[in-house]
Amino acid sequence: MNDAIQIAVDVRDAVKRYGDFTALQQISLAIHDNEFFTLLGPSGCGKTTLLRMIAGFEDVTEGGIYLFGDEIKTLPPHKRPVNTVFQNYALFPHMNVLENVGFGLEMKGSSRADAAKRAGEMLELVQLSQFAKRKPSQLSGGQQQRVALARALAPSPKVLLLDEPLSALDLKLRKAMQIELKQIQRETGITFIFVTHDQEEALTMSDRIAVMSAGELQQLGAPRDIYEHPHNMFVAGFIGDTNLLEVSVDKIMRGRAQCHIGGGHELMCDAVDGIAVGAKVHLSVRPERMVLSKKATSAESLKGTVTQNIFIGTDITTMMDLDGGPKITIRTSNTERGNKRLFEPGSAAFVDMETGAARLLAD
Amino acid sequence: MSAKTDVKTYAGFRLITILCVVILYAPLVVVTVYSFNASESITNWGGVSLRWYVDIFTGPESAKFQQAAINSFSIAIIAATLATGIATAAATAIVRGGKYRLRTPSLGLISLPIMVPEIVLAVATLIFFNSIGFTRGYMTILVAHTAFCIPFAYLPIQARMQGIEDTYEHAAMDLYATKAQAFRRILLPLMMPGIISGFLLAFIVSLDDFIITNFVKGAGIETLPTAIFGSVKQGLKPNIMAISTMLLGLSVVMVTISYFVSKSDNTK
Amino acid sequence: MAGGAASGGSAASDTYAKARHWLLMPSWVVLGFFVFAPVCVMVIYSFLTKEFRGGVIWEPTLAAYDQFFFDRGLFGDSDPTLQWTYISIFWRSIWQAGLATILSLLIGFPTAYYIATRPAKTRALWVFLITIPYWVNLLIRTVSMKFLLRDEGPLNDFLLNIGLINDPLHIINTNLAVQLGLFYSYLPFMVLPIYASVERYNFTMSEAAADLYATKFTTLRRILLPAVKPGVIAGCILVFVPSLGAFLAPDLLGGAKNFMIGSLIEEQFKGNAGNWPFGAAASMILLSMVMIILLIFSSQQRRAGADQ
Numbered sequence: 023m024n025d026a027i028q029i030a031v032d033v034r035d036a037v038k039r040y041g042d043f044t045a046l047q048q049i050s051l052a053i054h055d056n057e058f059f060t061l062l063g064p065s066g067c068g069k070t071t072l073l074r075m076i077a078g079f080e081d082v083t084e085g086g087i088y089l090f091g092d093e094i095k096t097l098p099p100h101k102r103p104v105n106t107v108f109q110n111y112a113l114f115p116h117m118n119v120l121e122n123v124g125f126g127l128e129m130k131g132s133s134r135a136d137a138a139k140r141a142g143e144m145l146e147l148v149q150l151s152q153f154a155k156r157k158p159s160q161l162s163g164g165q166q167q168r169v170a171l172a173r174a175l176a177p178s179p180k181v182l183l184l185d186e187p188l189s190a191l192d193l194k195l196r197k198a199m200q201i202e203l204k205q206i207q208r209e210t211g212i213t214f215i216f217v218t219h220d221q222e223e224a225l226t227m228s229d230r231i232a233v234m235s236a237g238e239l240q241q242l243g244a245p246r247d248i249y250e251h252p253h254n255m256f257v258a259g260f261i262g263d264t265n266l267l268e269v270s271v272d273k274i275m276r277g278r279a280q281c282h283i284g285g286g287h288e289l290m291c292d293a294v295d296g297i298a299v300g301a302k303v304h305l306s307v308r309p310e311r312m313v314l315s316k317k318a319t320s321a322e323s324l325k326g327t328v329t330q331n332i333f334i335g336t337d338i339t340t341m342m343d344l345d346g347g348p349k350i351t352i353r354t355s356n357t358e359r360g361n362k363r364l365f366e367p368g369s370a371a372f373v374d375m376e377t378g379a380a381r382l383l384a385d
Numbered sequence: 386m387s388a389k390t391d392v393k394t395y396a397g398f399r400l401i402t403i404l405c406v407v408i409l410y411a412p413l414v415v416v417t418v419y420s421f422n423a424s425e426s427i428t429n430w431g432g433v434s435l436r437w438y439v440d441i442f443t444g445p446e447s448a449k450f451q452q453a454a455i456n457s458f459s460i461a462i463i464a465a466t467l468a469t470g471i472a473t474a475a476a477t478a479i480v481r482g483g484k485y486r487l488r489t490p491s492l493g494l495i496s497l498p499i500m501v502p503e504i505v506l507a508v509a510t511l512i513f514f515n516s517i518g519f520t521r522g523y524m525t526i527l528v529a530h531t532a533f534c535i536p537f538a539y540l541p542i543q544a545r546m547q548g549i550e551d552t553y554e555h556a557a558m559d560l561y562a563t564k565a566q567a568f569r570r571i572l573l574p575l576m577m578p579g580i581i582s583g584f585l586l587a588f589i590v591s592l593d594d595f596i597i598t599n600f601v602k603g604a605g606i607e608t609l610p611t612a613i614f615g616s617v618k619q620g621l622k623p624n625i626m627a628i629s630t631m632l633l634g635l636s637v638v639m640v641t642i643s644y645f646v647s648k649s650d651n652t653k
Numbered sequence: 654m655a656g657g658a659a660s661g662g663s664a665a666s667d668t669y670a671k672a673r674h675w676l677l678m679p680s681w682v683v684l685g686f687f688v689f690a691p692v693c694v695m696v697i698y699s700f701l702t703k704e705f706r707g708g709v710i711w712e713p714t715l716a717a718y719d720q721f722f723f724d725r726g727l728f729g730d731s732d733p734t735l736q737w738t739y740i741s742i743f744w745r746s747i748w749q750a751g752l753a754t755i756l757s758l759l760i761g762f763p764t765a766y767y768i769a770t771r772p773a774k775t776r777a778l779w780v781f782l783i784t785i786p787y788w789v790n791l792l793i794r795t796v797s798m799k800f801l802l803r804d805e806g807p808l809n810d811f812l813l814n815i816g817l818i819n820d821p822l823h824i825i826n827t828n829l830a831v832q833l834g835l836f837y838s839y840l841p842f843m844v845l846p847i848y849a850s851v852e853r854y855n856f857t858m859s860e861a862a863a864d865l866y867a868t869k870f871t872t873l874r875r876i877l878l879p880a881v882k883p884g885v886i887a888g889c890i891l892v893f894v895p896s897l898g899a900f901l902a903p904d905l906l907g908g909a910k911n912f913m914i915g916s917l918i919e920e921q922f923k924g925n926a927g928n929w930p931f932g933a934a935a936s937m938i939l940l941s942m943v944m945i946i947l948l949i950f951s952s953q954q955r956r957a958g959a960d961q
Contacts, residue, residue: 079392079860099392099863112861116879126865177865392859393770395869401763402779408760409786409840412797415807419800471679478676483667491677494684501692502898502943504915505936511922512698512933513691532687535680551666564669593790596900600922610792617796617905626800629793636789644781 028055028090030181030213031076036085038071038237045071047237048085053181053215054230055090058207060216062224063234064260069217070185072234076215077106077183090180100129105174106183109190111166113158119145119169120154126177137176144172147206164195171206181213188223200227221261225249233257250308254384258306265312265350267305269382274299279382281305284346289322291380304383309353311379314340314363315372323372326350328365338364342373413633420626437627446616450628453612457592460527460608465587468534469542472583473576475535476542477568481551498533506533507600514601521603529601530591537590538583541647545579546572578646585643589636692940699933717934739917743938746913749828749903750896753835754843757892760836761843762885768844769851780848787841795901798834799825802906826908834902835892842891850884851877883954890950894943914939 031053038046046068053059061069074080076087078099087095094102105126113122123144124137132140145151148168158166167187174182184203188196204227207214218224224231225245233240233248233256241248241257252258255266269281272288279293283305297303318325326344338360340352352373354360365371420438424431441450475495479488498506510529511521519525553575557567573580595610602611609632616625669676702712721739768779786794801808802824809821824830854877862872878885896902900915907913914935921932 077864079863099860100866100868104864106861106864108857108861110855110857112855112857114858114861114876125862125867129862129866129868129871173861173865392863392869392872393856395763395766395873398763398767401760402767405760405764405840405844406782408837409783412794412801412837413786413789415801416793416797419807471683474676475680477669478673481666481668481670482673482676483670485670485673487674487677491680494689495680497684497688500943500947501688502894502939504898504900504918505692505695505940505943506688508918508922508932508936509691509695510687512929513687513694516694516698528687532683535684551668554668564672568669589788593792595792610790613796614792617799621796621800621803625796629790629796632790632793637785640781640785640788 029053029088030055030057030090031215032086032088032091033072033076034086034088036072036075036087037083038068038075038080039083045237046075049234049237049239051232051239051242053213055213056211057229058204058214058216058227060218060224060228060231061234062218062221062231062260063240064219066236067234068237069219069234073106073183073185073215073217076181077104078102103179104181104183105177105179106185107167107170107174107187109186111158111170113166113169113173115158118155118157119150119161122158122169123173123176125173130177140176141172144176147175147209148172148202163190164199167191167199171203175206175210175212179212181215184214184216186217186219188218189220196223203227225261233260235260250378251381252306252383255304255306258304258381258383263309263351263353265307265309266383267307267348267350269303269305271297271299271301271303271382281382283324283344283348286346287322287324287344289324289375289380291382292378294382294384296384297382303385306381306383307350307375307379309339309351310337311376312350312352313374313376314342314352314354314365315374316365318372319374323374325370325372328367328369328371330367331364340364342371344373416626417630417633419623420630422623422626437624438631440624441627441631444624446624449607450609450612453607453609456523456526456606457609460523460530461588461591464527464530464534464591465538465584467531468587469538469580469584471531472535472538472542472587473580476539476546477572480543480546481572495536495539497536499536503596507597510597511600521601522606525601525603526598526606526608529597530594533594533597534587534591538587541582541586542576542579545576545582549575581646582643585639585646589639592635695933695936699930699937701930703928703930714930717928717930720928720931721934721938739935742912742917743914746897746915749831749835749913750893750899752832753839753896754889754893756832756836757840757843758885758889761840761888762847765844765847765884765888766851769848769854780845783841783844791838792901794838795834795905798830798837798902799905802830802833825906828907830906831903831913834906835896835899838899838902839892839895842895843888846887846891847881847884850881854880886950886953890946894946897943898939 029052033049033051033053036046036049037044049068049072061072063069071080075082075095078094078097078101082095086093089102089104114125117125120138120141124132124134124141127137127140128134142151142154145154148171150165150168150172153161153165153169158169161169167190170187188199188203191199200223203214203216216224216227228245230242230244231248232242235256241253243251248257249261252261252264258264258266267283269283271279271281273280274293277293278290279297280288280290282288291305315323324344326342328340328342329349330341332339332341333356336356337353338356340354342350342352344350350373354363419430421433421435422430423434423436441447472495475491479491482488501509510525514521514525549572553571554567557571558564562570593610594608595614598608599611599614602608607615609628613625613628616622699717700713700715702710702714702716764783768776768783771779800806803809804821804823804825808824809818812818813821824833858876858880859872862876863869867875898915899913900919903913903916904919907916918932918935918939921927921929921935
């Protein structure tokens with residue numbers, strides 16, 4: 023049975039230029055209805071610019087933005103049925119919480135009474151009903167954030183935009199809010215477009231992630247997919263830790279590539295479109311997908327010398343110099359079994375990559 | 386940004402701003418232009434000439450205006466100097482004197498001349514001088530000016546002093562300076578832009594003052610504003626345009642100096 | 654304004670605490686003697702009898718206030734009726750000052766807003782431009798206005814030349830001239846406080862309002878204005894209070910028929926026809942009005958501060 027996936031927001035070849043400076047270079051992506059979609063990238067990558075273009079606070083230099091099929095780039099912000107949770111919340115200081123939350127409804131034509139009623143419901147959703155008559159300045163940061171969320175949800179927008187809403191909160195509160203946001207998204211079914219620079223946050227909350235850098239879309243996919251199958255060096259390096267090894271491709275046969283690392287080590291991995299025989303590219307292997315052992319377990323085991331073991335609580339990070347030069351990092355769980363695989367610095371050891379762990383990267 | 390996406394811009398505000406600037410400057414520009422009017426009558430334009438400026442300095446009324454100018458400037462300099470000194474001392478006590486009961490009343494007293502309408506102040510001063518037998522003349526003007534210039538000198542000085550952290554003076558005292566030395570060698574130089582601003586402000590306020598001066602000056606003496614006023618009352622003559630333009634020029638120079646002084650930040 | 658001076662910053666620093674009494678003494682002496690004492694003396698004088706050639710006779714009486722409000726004495730043979738002459742002068746001053754304030758607000762608010770939303774470098778230039786007229790002698794500015802508005806003056810010349818009117822507009826010596834004069838004198842005082850408030854305003858709130866379907870005008874009315882209210886009120890007071898007691902604008906631009914409080918008071922102290930106690934009484938009434946306005950303003954500020 024096929025549930026037709028509706029496209030909530032369709033960005034087609036969107037370009038944003040400020041004078042000589044290009045902030046977004048031809049971005050195209052389609053955000054599904056009901057999904058929790060995240061724009062992820064470092065500062066200056068253009069993610070907030072894109073969000074503001076969808077909200078209506080930035081012009082679209084070239085290209086188009088469609089909301090459920092309708093072109094919206096010519097509409098001013100107050101005519102678009104999308105609402106925003108701002109990074110600094112922007113709660114109206116002279117109105118109390120209830121009035122803040124009901125504001126959008128009043129602007130759309132509801133009476134004060136109706137707006138207040140709906141606002142009350144929203145406050146229940148975010149569990150702040152008892153603060154209805156307080157002024158924003160009397161609330162903590164976490165509470166203000168929930169009010170901002172309630173205010174943006176109250177007018178029942180088709181799409182909710184969130185601009186790094188959790189960045190001002192401390193760690194514990196942030197983690198609690200991540201769970202809460204995800205829950206609210208599931209309950210209300212509204213499409214969430216979430217902007218963050220924190221890759222862990224993106225991995226935790228999203229249905230799909232768009233990784234951006236320097237105004238370009240690097241990769242779009244589900245969290246697991248992006249993590250395990252990064253397309254290029256940027257994505258591999260930005261999401262989680264990884265080992266990057268320079269390799270040369272020797273043979274490609276039936277979807278598998280045979281390559282060698284400097285120092286003579288040979289290994290096999292999945293072939294990638296666009297990478298041909300003779301190419302010199304990078305190979306990405308996550309530290310937790312490498313296994314240490316005293317003896318070589320297969321022809322592809324890599325030999326090297328352990329240089330350091332670093333204990334970080336849940337895991338132990340081992341640094342190793344492979345014969346012939348390349349340095350790698352291995353992460354082992356701090357369990358009974360894991361601890362059996364530790365070796366003294368200076369001792370020789372072998373390391374294997376789990377099946378499918380190695381990825382050839384396009385650049 | 387286009388007007389659609391820009392939530393900050395309101396149509397028509399820019400026009401009103403330009404209108405505002407035009408309104409503020411039009412009369413001044415007109416007076417300046419007409420001060421160079423070559424013709425006798427102030428209504429018809431007769432070409433460009435400096436005759437009215439010459440008239441100010443050498444014409445029939447020149448003696449009166451010159452004496453008035455001397456009075457105005459000398460009073461302004463003395464009053465501003467005294468006011469600045471008193472204000473600096475007061476600011477030091479209020480900003481760096483700790484908490485004490487006299488603090489708020491002191492601030493209130495210093496603000497008093499600004500809060501009371503100028504004409505009320507003028508009347509009160511006149512009555513007071515009369516009741517204690519202080520004959521009206523140069524000294525009464527000087528004393529009155531010194532008093533009401535104090536708040537004008539005070540405000541920039543206080544603002545500047547508040548912006549200087551007291552860690553500098555503490556460091557000086559840690560290096561064996563006495564309080565007086567710390568004040569003289571550390572705080573005072575750092576505060577100097579504020580003091581200069583305060584002095585300029587007090588100077589201009591004294592120079593420009595009309596109402597209070599008019600009340601307390603008595604019959605035998607004129608300052609520049611009262612002389613101009615008296616002349617205008619008899620009929621608007623072209624040489625008034627010339628004096629006005631000169632005073633205008635002086636004000637612009639003072640503002641510019643004050644602006645550059647306040648921009649200099651010698652704590653960096 | 655007074656509010657700013659009255660704050661004085663926090664008193665955390667006490668480096669010169671020991672010397673503070675000596676440091677404060679000069680200001681107390683000078684201001685106490687030449688500002689505070691005179692005001693007290695003026696209060697007393699308002700209750701004395703007038704002397705023929707100006708000055709007073711030291712006989713306490715309510716004659717001055719009496720003359721202000723009532724037709725015949727409170728203690729005369731017939732019932733006192735309200736004397737409207739002087740009260741109407743006060744009333745005219747109040748609404749002249751009020752009108753000037755409204756006019757300044759209509760022009761000053763958009764100006765302040767526009768300047769505050771310029772990029773930083775341009776902004777400093779605009780502020781500089783607006784402050785210069787404030788530094789120019791008020792007398793000179795009023796004289797310039799007088800020159801500009803005369804029947805044969807440049808304004809009329811210009812309007813006649815471009816054919817907008819056929820006869821010169823008779824503006825001088827009318828209420829309108831006084832209005833314009835007051836508005837012109839104190840306009841910068843309206844612009845600067847509003848500018849300071851708008852500069853501190855967080856424009857993300859305007860974005861939030863637009864995001865929640867408010868039109869630009871509604872955003873101005875319900876979000877921006879409440880946020881910059883302190884600046885607007887400060888500006889209004891800074892225009893209203895000086896306008897109320899103004900002397901130069903009504904005298905030079907209004908002529909004999911447009912008496913305001915300032916001219917009334919000034920007249921009492923000119924030459925031999927004056928009535929010093931009456932002038933003192935009128936000054937007292939003006940002072941009381943101003944003090945009440947300032948008290949209301951500062952108590953409002955304190956209440957607003959408590960809300961924050």
